[in-house]
Amino acid sequence: MSKLYSELSEIYEAMYATFIDYKEEYNFYSQILSKYNKTSVLEIGSGTGNLSKLFSENGFNYLGLDLSVEMLEIAKRKNPNNLFVEGDMRNFKLEKLVSSALITGRSISYLLKNEDVNLAFKSIHDNLEEGGLFCFDFIDANxxxxxxxxxxxxxxxxxxxxxxxxxxxxxxxxxxxxxxxxxxxxxxxxxxxxxxxxxxxxxxxxSFTKNEMELFLAINNFDILEIIDRQTYAFPTYVMVAKKR
Ligand SMILES: C[S@@+](CC[C@H](N)C(=O)[O-])C[C@H]1O[C@@H](n2cnc3c(N)ncnc32)[C@H](O)[C@@H]1O
CATH class of the missing domain: 2.20.130 (S-adenosyl-L-methionine-dependent methyltransferases)
Known part of the structure; x- marks a missing residue:
C-alpha cells in the first residue's frame, strides 16, 4: 500500500481537493450512470470520500470500498451517514449485488500484474447484477x-x-x-x-494501452459500451464503460 494512502493520507486529503475538480468529476460520472439508468453505485477505491458526498447528496444509493483503513477513516469522518466497506478490489464479496461499479482517479493503476487485473475484473463481475455497469479510468500508456x-x-x-x-x-x-x-x-x-x-x-x-483493457474486459465477460478520451489533471486517460455480459 502506497504511503500516500496510509501515513500521508491527510496530505492526500489536503492536496487532491485542489488537483481534482470533484464537482466536475461527479458530473462526468453521474451522467454516465444516468445515461444507463443506474441510480446506485459502488465506488471502488473511494479514497477520502469526495465523490461519496456528491453521489449521496444527489440521490444515488452509494457504497464505497477501499483497501486503506486511513483513507476510509477520513471518508467516514466526512460522510458519517454513508456506507463504506474495507476491501480489496481483487477479492471482495458484497452482501448484495450492485447495479454499477465505478473506479475513478486511475485507482486501477495499482493492479500491477495481469493476474491482479483479472482478479479485480472477476470480483467486480461477480458482484454486479445481470447487465450491471462497470466504469473506470486508466492512464493511457501510449x-x-x-x-x-x-x-x-x-x-x-x-x-x-x-x-x-x-x-x-x-x-x-x-x-x-x-x-x-x-x-x-x-x-x-x-x-x-x-x-x-x-x-x-x-x-x-x-499505465495500460487501450487494447490491453479491451482484452481484459473481454476475457472477463464484459461488453464495451463506450471508450471516452479524457484528460485529467496530470494524465491522459481513457474511461471505459462496460456492461456485464
Ligand atoms: C488515487 S486514489 C483515488 C481515490 C478517489 N477515487 C479519488 O479520486 O480521490 C486511489 C485509492 O485506491 C485505493 N486502492 C488502492 N488499491 C486498492 C485495492 N486493491 N482495492 C481497493 N482500493 C484500493 C487506495 O487506498 C486509494 O484510496
Missing part, C-alpha cells in the same frame, strides 16, 4: 510514457484551508510486468522560511 521519458520534475501546487502545498514528482519506467511507472514524490508545505518537506513517497503505478 501518451503518458513518452511524456515522462525526459525525466523532468513535475510540480503541482495546492491550497487547502489557507495552507499552501507543493508536490514535486519524477517518473521512471519499470517494465518488469506491464508499462509501469515508478513515481517519486516529495510533498512540502509553505512556511515563512519557504517550502518545508512534510513527506516523501515512492510508489509503482501501471
Amino acid at each position: 501518451r503518458f510514457i513518452p511524456e515522462i521519458l525526459s525525466g523532468e520534475t513535475i510540480i503541482h501546487k495546492a491550497s487547502f484551508r489557507g495552507e499552501h502545498y507543493m508536490r514535486e514528482s519524477t517518473w521512471r519506467l519499470n517494465l518488469n510486468y506491464g508499462m509501469d511507472l515508478i513515481w517519486d514524490s516529495k510533498y512540502s508545505k509553505e512556511t515563512e522560511a519557504g517550502y518545508k518537506e512534510i513527506g516523501k513517497d515512492t510508489e509503482t503505478a501501471r
Whole structure:
C-alpha cells in the first residue's frame, strides 16, 4: 500500500481537493450512470470520500470500498451517514449485488500484474447484477510514457484551508510486468522560511494501452459500451464503460 494512502493520507486529503475538480468529476460520472439508468453505485477505491458526498447528496444509493483503513477513516469522518466497506478490489464479496461499479482517479493503476487485473475484473463481475455497469479510468500508456521519458520534475501546487502545498514528482519506467511507472514524490508545505518537506513517497503505478483493457474486459465477460478520451489533471486517460455480459 502506497504511503500516500496510509501515513500521508491527510496530505492526500489536503492536496487532491485542489488537483481534482470533484464537482466536475461527479458530473462526468453521474451522467454516465444516468445515461444507463443506474441510480446506485459502488465506488471502488473511494479514497477520502469526495465523490461519496456528491453521489449521496444527489440521490444515488452509494457504497464505497477501499483497501486503506486511513483513507476510509477520513471518508467516514466526512460522510458519517454513508456506507463504506474495507476491501480489496481483487477479492471482495458484497452482501448484495450492485447495479454499477465505478473506479475513478486511475485507482486501477495499482493492479500491477495481469493476474491482479483479472482478479479485480472477476470480483467486480461477480458482484454486479445481470447487465450491471462497470466504469473506470486508466492512464493511457501510449501518451503518458513518452511524456515522462525526459525525466523532468513535475510540480503541482495546492491550497487547502489557507495552507499552501507543493508536490514535486519524477517518473521512471519499470517494465518488469506491464508499462509501469515508478513515481517519486516529495510533498512540502509553505512556511515563512519557504517550502518545508512534510513527506516523501515512492510508489509503482501501471499505465495500460487501450487494447490491453479491451482484452481484459473481454476475457472477463464484459461488453464495451463506450471508450471516452479524457484528460485529467496530470494524465491522459481513457474511461471505459462496460456492461456485464
Ligand atoms: C488515487 S486514489 C483515488 C481515490 C478517489 N477515487 C479519488 O479520486 O480521490 C486511489 C485509492 O485506491 C485505493 N486502492 C488502492 N488499491 C486498492 C485495492 N486493491 N482495492 C481497493 N482500493 C484500493 C487506495 O487506498 C486509494 O484510496
